[in-house]
Amino acid sequence: MTGADTLLTCRTSSTAAHIGVGISGQEGMQAVLSSDYSFAQFRYLQRLLLVHGRWSYLRMCKFLQYFFYKNFTFTFVHFWYAFFCGFSAQTVYDEWFITLYNMVYTALPVLGMSLFDQDVNDRWSSQYPQLYTPGQLNLYFSKKMFVRCMLHSCYSSLILFFIPWAAMQDTVRDDGKDIADYQSFALLAQTCLLIVMSVQLCLDTFYWTAVNQFFVWGSLAAYFAITLTMYSNGMFLIFTSYFPFIGTARNSLTQPNVWLTIFLTSLLCILPVVAFRFIVLQLRPTINDKVRHKLRKEALPAPAPRRPPTRRISTRRSGYAFSHAQGYGDLVTSRRFLLKRPLRSRPALFSQTDSPLAQNQPQHYRTIAEEQEDAQSP
Amino acid sequence: MVKEEKEIANRPDNTAFTQQRLPAWQPMLSAGIVIPGFVLIGLAFIGIGVALFVTSRSITVLEIDYTGVEKDSPCYKCSDADVKNCVCNLVFSIDSLFEGPVFFYYGLSNYFQNYRKYAASKDDDQLSGDLDAFTAPSDSCSPYDYNSNDKPIVPCGAIANSMFNDTFKLYRVVNGAKKLVPLDGKGIAWWTDYNVKYRNPSVTPLKNAFNNTVKPIFWPKPAYQLDASDPANNGFINQDFLVWMRRAALPDFRKLYRRITEGDYAKGLPAGNYSLTIAYNYPVLSFDGTKKVVFSNVSWMGGKNEFLGIAYLVVGSLCVLMSIVMLIVYAKFKFPEED
Numbered sequence: 001m002t003g004a005d006t007l008l009t010c011r012t013s014s015t016a017a018h019i020g021v022g023i024s025g026q027e028g029m030q031a032v033l034s035s036d037y038s039f040a041q042f043r044y045l046q047r048l049l050l051v052h053g054r055w056s057y058l059r060m061c062k063f064l065q066y067f068f069y070k071n072f073t074f075t076f077v078h079f080w081y082a083f084f085c086g087f088s089a090q091t092v093y094d095e096w097f098i099t100l101y102n103m104v105y106t107a108l109p110v111l112g113m114s115l116f117d118q119d120v121n122d123r124w125s126s127q128y129p130q131l132y133t134p135g136q137l138n139l140y141f142s143k144k145m146f147v148r149c150m151l152h153s154c155y156s157s158l159i160l161f162f163i164p165w166a167a168m169q170d171t172v173r174d175d176g177k178d179i180a181d182y183q184s185f186a187l188l189a190q191t192c193l194l195i196v197m198s199v200q201l202c203l204d205t206f207y208w209t210a211v212n213q214f215f216v217w218g219s220l221a222a223y224f225a226i227t228l229t230m231y232s233n234g235m236f237l238i239f240t241s242y243f244p245f246i247g248t249a250r251n252s253l254t255q256p257n258v259w260l261t262i263f264l265t266s267l268l269c270i271l272p273v274v275a276f277r278f279i280v281l282q283l284r285p286t287i288n289d290k291v292r293h294k295l296r297k298e299a300l301p302a303p304a305p306r307r308p309p310t311r312r313i314s315t316r317r318s319g320y321a322f323s324h325a326q327g328y329g330d331l332v333t334s335r336r337f338l339l340k341r342p343l344r345s346r347p348a349l350f351s352q353t354d355s356p357l358a359q360n361q362p363q364h365y366r367t368i369a370e371e372q373e374d375a376q377s378p
Numbered sequence: 379m380v381k382e383e384k385e386i387a388n389r390p391d392n393t394a395f396t397q398q399r400l401p402a403w404q405p406m407l408s409a410g411i412v413i414p415g416f417v418l419i420g421l422a423f424i425g426i427g428v429a430l431f432v433t434s435r436s437i438t439v440l441e442i443d444y445t446g447v448e449k450d451s452p453c454y455k456c457s458d459a460d461v462k463n464c465v466c467n468l469v470f471s472i473d474s475l476f477e478g479p480v481f482f483y484y485g486l487s488n489y490f491q492n493y494r495k496y497a498a499s500k501d502d503d504q505l506s507g508d509l510d511a512f513t514a515p516s517d518s519c520s521p522y523d524y525n526s527n528d529k530p531i532v533p534c535g536a537i538a539n540s541m542f543n544d545t546f547k548l549y550r551v552v553n554g555a556k557k558l559v560p561l562d563g564k565g566i567a568w569w570t571d572y573n574v575k576y577r578n579p580s581v582t583p584l585k586n587a588f589n590n591t592v593k594p595i596f597w598p599k600p601a602y603q604l605d606a607s608d609p610a611n612n613g614f615i616n617q618d619f620l621v622w623m624r625r626a627a628l629p630d631f632r633k634l635y636r637r638i639t640e641g642d643y644a645k646g647l648p649a650g651n652y653s654l655t656i657a658y659n660y661p662v663l664s665f666d667g668t669k670k671v672v673f674s675n676v677s678w679m680g681g682k683n684e685f686l687g688i689a690y691l692v693v694g695s696l697c698v699l700m701s702i703v704m705l706i707v708y709a710k711f712k713f714p715e716e717d
Binding site for chain 2: 055084085086088089090116118121122163165166167168169170171172173174175176177178179180181182183184185186206207208209210211233236237240241244246247250251255256257260261264267268271274275277278279281282283289292293295296
């Protein structure tokens with residue numbers, strides 16, 4: 001939208017439309033200042049919607065789903081433990097873990113996924129506009145998906161509690177000493193939880209850049225580093241009552257049955273997800289899956305032909321609207337802005353008959369930058 | 379030209395990071411990875427499951443409940459709450475050599491050491507030997523911080539107060555005569571508990587540190603007299619006290635009492651008749667709890683726990699089954715190539 005008459009439209013856009021887009025141009029900067037997004041030429045709208053809008057929707061939905069999943073699982077485990085601790089609201093995990101779980105251990109990985117994830121890259125996004133339909137149909141995050149996420153959390157929490165519970169019944173260390181104590185159980189449960197969450201995030205991510213892999217594995221390494229530090233002698237001697245878990249990591253993480261339990265729990269949470277996704281991929285592949293499959297096989301489609309960098313010879317920049325002036329209606333209806341002189345190596349121009357979009361052709365762009373030169377020709 | 383500079387100034391960065399063109403791997407769940415992966419994981423799990431199951435089977439456990447609920451139980455006479463200093467005798471026999479080292483546990487059930495208020499009811503500063511906390515116990519110990527005469531309780535709190543106080547003596551019956559089996563109580567708690575977490579106040583004799591304090595209400599003797607035979611086993615670093623303070627995660631638990639490793643019993647408990655003399659002090663019937671003794675040996679996977687072995691076997695088989703299902707699905711509904 002351009003011009004001050006669309007100022008009001010942009011401002012009320014949140015009630016009617018999803019976003020307001022302003023084009024900075026000849027009629028001033030009013031629309032730009034009051035819109036959610038702004039750019040310089042109308043043709044960039046395609047990229048905004050099909051590439052960035054689509055990615056944004058995908059990332060937002062994945063973020064929401066993962067965030068609900070990790071927090072519901074975390075909470076449901078406490079719910080199951082309530083049956084075994086006299087409903088006294090005793091936490092399963094170490095209190096420091098609870099504090100740091102959302103702040104440190106799972107913060108950066110989620111951020112990495114939300115910033116960098118893409119399903120197909122920008123050129124394929126432009127080539128297959130049908131990929132935009134899931135966003136319009138609200139497919140990736142709806143009430144149904146929320147309920148599915150809750151059920152998945154429920155299942156994961158059952159595994160994350162009851163497998164350690166069963167494995168720790170009446171068991172001891174390999175030298176006969178205690179391992180079924182509260183602190184070892186907490187450490188076991190929290191390690192299982194974090195490993196499952198990290199692997200689940202990796203499964204959810206389609207686009208594995210070095211940055212988000214560093215975030216994921218770095219956070220897991222940070223968990224072990226921080227935990228071992230907090231359970232060390234030094235921290236206990238300095239802040240005695242804040243670090244009561246001293247010695248727990250040394251005494252329980254050296255036991256093979258603890259690691260076997262962690263291994264079993266993690267795989268039992270992850271493998272059904274992998275199997276389910278694989279089977280759904282075979283039985284009901286979405287347009288998204290098909291394009292991603294094609295992407296792996298074929299080279300990138302030809303990019304939109306690059307037109308020579310244009311100079312906007314716009315002289316009439318001003319901060320005031322021209323709605324009281326005659327406007328550009330005459331210019332538009334006279335069709336003088338259509339290019340008449342032959343192009344050097346460019347295919348067809350603005351032909352109003354068939355839409356390139358419908359034919360899945362790469363969209364070729366035109367500009368109206370040369371209007372000043374054309375102003376002379378009728 | 380001014381306009382050129384203005385354009386370049388407004389132009390966004392064109393790096394891979396800002397334009398979201400970072401080099402990346404885009405994995406997709408393909409049949410070539412998922413199906414063999416499931417098969418491999420399934421086979422590995424089955425292997426581990428077999429090892430765990432076989433190991434668990436080779437561990438011997440002997441459990442004897444001595445709560446005394448039934449009338450014909452030897453400890454029935456002790457189960458009455460009014461009887462004090464009751465002693466009862468459990469007789470049992472072992473068929474074949476119980477391989478050593480044999481570990482002797484006491485077990486409690488329906489006992490919620492993981493109850494939140496109970497678990498918080500201790501003073502870590504007191505237990506690490508801080509004398510300031512002796513005179514002023516933390517209020518997390520309440521109502522077991524001061525007694526009715528307002529004297530500080532050391533060690534304060536419900537966990538210390540509820541310390542298990544049944545004692546056991548094991549005899550082997552040989553030709554009608556009872557022969558005492560030596561029980562070893564050294565090093566039954568975690569090394570870090572004994573050496574780092576719990577420290578006695580550095581006052582000699584230890585008794586002086588406890589001046590102007592009282593023992594916990596349910597204790598027969600104060601902390602500095604917990605073990606008359608071994609001076610290094612008194613105060614907060616008494617092994618039985620440490621084992622008790624390491625509170626259990628679940629309501630049915632076992633705690634290590636002694637080890638049987640010395641003398642004639644280094645190889646284990648030989649077959650024969652045994653008699654266990656129990657000083658029954660600890661009341662559990664008021665909350666429907668039970669008490670038992672457990673004799674067990676251990677292996678690389680710890681105590682007898684058949685769950686892990688069975689779970690690994692089940693999950694391994696399910697993985698192999700799933701891989702067959704996925705193979706069938708993949709073969710029939712192959713991913714359509716056309717879009």
